[in-house]
Amino acid sequence: MFKIHKQALTAAALLLTSTVGLAAEHDGFYNVSYKDIGFSLTQIDGFGELKIEPQGFRDMAYGSCLVNFTRDETGAIKETAPVATINSAKCPETVSFSIAPAKKGLYKITFTEGGALKGENFDLYPVLQPMRETFAVTTPKGFDILGLMPGQSRTELEAALTKQGFTKDSRWSETEDYTDGRKRALDVWRKGTSDFSSDNPEDAINITYNAILEGEAEKALLIGRNWHIPKSVNLSITNLKKSLDDKHGATTSGFEARYYDRNGTLVPNSFQPVCAEDLHLQSVEVRSRGIAKQEAIKTSPSCGASVNIMTIQSYDVAGAASQLNITLIKGDLAYEDFWNSWAPAEAKALEERYGQQANMTGATPNL
Numbered sequence: 001m002f003k004i005h006k007q008a009l010t011a012a013a014l015l016l017t018s019t020v021g022l023a024a025e026h027d028g029f030y031n032v033s034y035k036d037i038g039f040s041l042t043q044i045d046g047f048g049e050l051k052i053e054p055q056g057f058r059d060m061a062y063g064s065c066l067v068n069f070t071r072d073e074t075g076a077i078k079e080t081a082p083v084a085t086i087n088s089a090k091c092p093e094t095v096s097f098s099i100a101p102a103k104k105g106l107y108k109i110t111f112t113e114g115g116a117l118k119g120e121n122f123d124l125y126p127v128l129q130p131m132r133e134t135f136a137v138t139t140p141k142g143f144d145i146l147g148l149m150p151g152q153s154r155t156e157l158e159a160a161l162t163k164q165g166f167t168k169d170s171r172w173s174e175t176e177d178y179t180d181g182r183k184r185a186l187d188v189w190r191k192g193t194s195d196f197s198s199d200n201p202e203d204a205i206n207i208t209y210n211a212i213l214e215g216e217a218e219k220a221l222l223i224g225r226n227w228h229i230p231k232s233v234n235l236s237i238t239n240l241k242k243s244l245d246d247k248h249g250a251t252t253s254g255f256e257a258r259y260y261d262r263n264g265t266l267v268p269n270s271f272q273p274v275c276a277e278d279l280h281l282q283s284v285e286v287r288s289r290g291i292a293k294q295e296a297i298k299t300s301p302s303c304g305a306s307v308n309i310m311t312i313q314s315y316d317v318a319g320a321a322s323q324l325n326i327t328l329i330k331g332d333l334a335y336e337d338f339w340n341s342w343a344p345a346e347a348k349a350l351e352e353r354y355g356q357q358a359n360m361t362g363a364t365p366n367l
Contacts, residue, residue, distance in 0.1 A: 026075065026099070027343075028129035030107055032122060039109060039122060041099070044343050046071050047350035050097075054089055058116035063089030068354040081357035092117065099124065105278035125280040130343070131336040135281065135301050138264035142247040143305060143328060145225045148205065150330045154185075154218040157207060166191045166205060172291050176211070180345055184211040185218065186289035194228040203227050206290045210337040221334050222286050222297065224327040231320075237313045240321040248307050256311060260304040273303035284334040288327065299331035 031040040037057035042049045049068045054060035064086035070078040085091045092115035102108040107124040111117040129135075143149060147160055158168075166189040176184040187209070192202030208222040229235055248258045249266035259270040267274045279302035286297050297308075308327040314320035 026107075026129075029127050029346075030099075030109075030124040031127060032124050034122070037122075039124060041109070041124065042346065042350060043071065043075075044347040044350060047347065047354050048077075049350055049353060052089075052091070052095075052117075059090060060116050061088045061090045063087030065089050065091035065095075066357070067095070068350070068357045070354060079358075081354055082360065082362065084357055084360075090115075105276075105280055127280065127282045128339065128342070129281065131332070131339055135279070135332055135335065137262050137301065137303075137305055137330055137332040139330065140248075140258075140260045140264040140266065140305050140307075142249075143264075143307070143330075145205070145223055145326060145328060148207075148220075148223050150220050150223055150328050150333055152220055154209065154220075157220060161189050161205060164191070166203070169201075169204070169291065172289065174289060176287075178211060178341065180213075180341070182211040182213055182341055185209045186287065188289060188291060190291070192230075195231050196228060200228065200291060202230055204291050206288060208286055208288055210333070211341050219333070221337055222288055222299075222327065222329060224288055224290065225324070226290055227324040229321050229323060231314075231317065234317075235321045236319050237311060237321040238319070240311055240324065244309060244311070248309075256309040258307040258309065260306065262302075262304045264305065267304075273300065273306055275300065275303040281335060282338075284331065284338045286329075286334045297327065297329060299329055299334045301332040301335035303331055305330045 027044050029040070029042045032038060033053075036055050037060070038053040038055070040051040040053070047068070047070055049066065052065040053063070054065070055062055066084040066086060067080055069080040072078050083091050083095070092113070094113050095111065095117065096113035097109055097111045099107050099109045102123060105126070107126055108121050109124050110121040111119065139149070139151075146164060148157055169188040169190045172188040174186050176186065178184070185207075187207045189205040189207075190201035190203070194200040194202050204226045206224045206226075207220050209218045210221055212218055229240075244256075250268060251258060251266075252268045253271045255271050257271075258266060259272065259274050260266050261274045262276055281301050283298050283300040286299055288295050288297055306329045308325075308329065310325040311321060312323035314322040
């Protein structure tokens with residue numbers, strides 16, 4: 001149980017275990033929005049915040065009731081700051097609640113004190129949580145491009161690319177800088193010269209890495225290929241598509257993309273990512289950087305891997321293949337990268353907000 005008092009800092013009355021509340025393994029961001037009330041709970045490391053947003057719920061009017069708190073090394077609440085009332089909300093003097101896992105991947109918040117909230121319970125969606133084994137997506141068979149796979153290290157990838165005759169394209173490769181000091185590399189590698197344009201390579205590989213601080217290891221989040229198939233290869237579009245079927249599995253959806261479930265099994269008739277109903281984690285966009293193009297690819301750890309494929313037939317030679325675009329997507333890698341970047345910054349912000357609320361004066365000003 002966790003009691004929030006409006007007038008002063010208080011110590012938590014009870015330790016909260018993994019089954020009844022705010023334990024360390026329940027770090028993350030949870031929220032839900034109903035017609036007349038919403039809840040947001042954020043807790044990371046030593047600090048947390050609960051936001052109650054009544055929108056005409058009973059006698060709570062409209063606005064927000066905000067409480068910031070500290071946690072000990074077990075995840076138990078140590079102290080709470082006075083409740084902040086925002087806009088016209090009518091916040092209870094005391095609020096007691098617990099949270100616990102519920103069905104279908106949800107969490108349930110139960111209020112045992114809190115004015116109009118007393119005796120009520122609401123489902124919460126766990127939107128962000130630390131990466132864990134149950135969030136991992138199984139890698140499908142044949143999930144590589146020329147032997148290159150998401151999750152591999154920079155050292156492994158660069159050695160393989162160099163061995164196959166690719167060189168890094170410094171013109172199109174770039175590095176993103178983040179305010180927390182992290183850097184993300186978006187590399188482009190090239191080989192040969194395209195039959196269609198002397199400015200473009202015959203074959204190009206693009207790799208998006210995780211965002212890292214100095215000294216941390218890099219691994220690929222996303223890998224793509226743009227192959228301008230030389231006329232001299234004289235590859236038929238039929239044989240190209242058969243080879244893709246043999247490697248990634250044949251589809252019956254009418255689409256070239258392959259979608260797998262979270263266990264790595266192809267769902268041949270699917271025309272969109274195959275997602276679990278009991279995982280509600282936030283989707284993450286991964287930026288892909290190619291030669292003279294870029295795009296933001298939406299990924300989700302709730303969904304299985306996917307292989308985006310586009311084949312293009314030659315306009316000059318009947319039945320010949322002229323181009324292959326392919327991208328490997330595995331959302332758990334991007335999600336873990338996002339959590340590793342977001343959580344430290346949010347933890348710092350939670351600490352700052354707790355300090356602001358805990359030290360806010362309640363004294364009558366001299367007017």
